[in-house]
Amino acid sequence: MIDSIKEWPETLVLAGALVFALILYFVTKKIVLKILIHFIKNNKYNFDDIMLEKKVFSRASQIIPVLGIHFIATFMTTYGETIQKILGIYMVIVVVSVIDALLNAVESIYNRHIVSKAKPIKGYLQVVKIFVYIMAAIVIVSNLIGRSPIYLLSGIGAMTAVIMLVFQNAILGLVAGIQLTANDMLRIGDWIEMPKYNADGDVREIALTTVKIENFDRTITTIPTQALINDSFKNWRGMAQSGGRRIKRSVHIDIKTVKFCTDEMLERYKKIDYISEYIQEKNKEIEAYNQKLGTDTTLKINGRHLTNIGVFRAYVQKYLENHPRVHKEMIVMARQLAAEEKGLPIEIYCFTDDIVWAHYEMIQADIFDHLISVVSMFDLALYQDPTEWVIKK
Numbered sequence: 022m023i024d025s026i027k028e029w030p031e032t033l034v035l036a037g038a039l040v041f042a043l044i045l046y047f048v049t050k051k052i053v054l055k056i057l058i059h060f061i062k063n064n065k066y067n068f069d070d071i072m073l074e075k076k077v078f079s080r081a082s083q084i085i086p087v088l089g090i091h092f093i094a095t096f097m098t099t100y101g102e103t104i105q106k107i108l109g110i111y112m113v114i115v116v117v118s119v120i121d122a123l124l125n126a127v128e129s130i131y132n133r134h135i136v137s138k139a140k141p142i143k144g145y146l147q148v149v150k151i152f153v154y155i156m157a158a159i160v161i162v163s164n165l166i167g168r169s170p171i172y173l174l175s176g177i178g179a180m181t182a183v184i185m186l187v188f189q190n191a192i193l194g195l196v197a198g199i200q201l202t203a204n205d206m207l208r209i210g211d212w213i214e215m216p217k218y219n220a221d222g223d224v225r226e227i228a229l230t231t232v233k234i235e236n237f238d239r240t241i242t243t244i245p246t247q248a249l250i251n252d253s254f255k256n257w258r259g260m261a262q263s264g265g266r267r268i269k270r271s272v273h274i275d276i277k278t279v280k281f282c283t284d285e286m287l288e289r290y291k292k293i294d295y296i297s298e299y300i301q302e303k304n305k306e307i308e309a310y311n312q313k314l315g316t317d318t319t320l321k322i323n324g325r326h327l328t329n330i331g332v333f334r335a336y337v338q339k340y341l342e343n344h345p346r347v348h349k350e351m352i353v354m355a356r357q358l359a360a361e362e363k364g365l366p367i368e369i370y371c372f373t374d375d376i377v378w379a380h381y382e383m384i385q386a387d388i389f390d391h392l393i394s395v396v397s398m399f400d401l402a403l404y405q406d407p408t409e410w411v412i413k414k
Contacts, residue, residue, distance in 0.1 A: 351371070
């Protein structure tokens with residue numbers, strides 16, 4: 022039968038090849054592929070569903086009709102070689118598209134595992150894709166010029182400098198990606214800050230040459246991968262893992278309102294639950310100290326005395342220690358900083374027990390709402406720029 026096909030007119034053979042290819046395409050797409058899809062959707066495995074989604078099988082099904090035409094083209098003498106070259110190029114393109122889809126499926130399967138957050142492989146898969154594309158280009162060119170691919174590969178050595186220049190960013194990105202992964206500097210989902218690139222948000226993608234950051238205003242910042250190695254950035258992962266988010270903010274007290282406590286003031290302060298015991302213990306301690314030294318306490322400058330700022334600081338400390346949303350296993354501190362042009366800062370340094378941004382801001386606001394409201398109960402006043410009062414008058 023093969024000998025009889027060779028005796029047919031080439032136009033008839035070509036027409037027969039096209040009809041045969043269409044039949045193969047129909048059988049593959051409409052019958053074989055549908056049976057395969059039915060089997061995939063009804064089994065317990067997930068990886069084949071992802072491969073189906075990424076069109077691995079759909080693209081691979083195009084190979085069979087091409088092989089059919091290629092086989093029939095061997096019987097053609099006039100157009101056979103040309104058709105085989107065209108089909109060879111098309112076959113390479115189809116194979117590359119199948120490999121591309123397969124690598125996409127591998128990435129999707131890998132991303133379903135927790136380890137993908139710490140060890141993303143997208144950059145490495147992109148390197149494999151680049152290598153596949155280069156090899157495909159070499160095979161296509163060698164097919165067109167009728168030379169062996171080895172002939173072209175032998176000339177690549179002389180083009181090394183050009184290749185290094187063309188793929189400079191890819192090479193630097195690959196090296197940077199390896200360093201980021203090996204040193205665990207960056208993971209998918211990390212919140213990072215990089216002011217140089219106006220980046221402040223979550224890492225969404227770590228690719229070969231770029232890292233995509235989704236900022237909190239929903240904009241996307243794209244940063245060169247090597248920039249994360251060459252420049253500094255802040256990673257908030259440690260905060261997220263600790264379960265607590267830091268509050269570090271001050272209330273500024275007008276220094277003119279700082280004074281020693283009178284007996285009347287102390288009696289009022291004793292009625293405050295958080296510091297009642299503190300004032301009683303402190304009074305005993307100070308009285309014993311002054312008696313031991315024989316100090317004349319009729320003048321407040323002599324000996325030791327409680328001050329309203331000290332009592333307020335003690336209240337803030339107790340308030341934070343008893344606050345239900347302040348993390349009890351992390352540092353909780355109310356401290357006095359150096360006086361400055363804006364008054365005397367009493368800094369609150371503690372951690373909330375919720376790291377979600379919106380919840381954190383609400384907890385912090387509640388704490389300072391309360392502290393600002395109670396300052397006057399300690400005969401203190403918050404500092405406010407005097408120029409504002411002048412302007413208002």
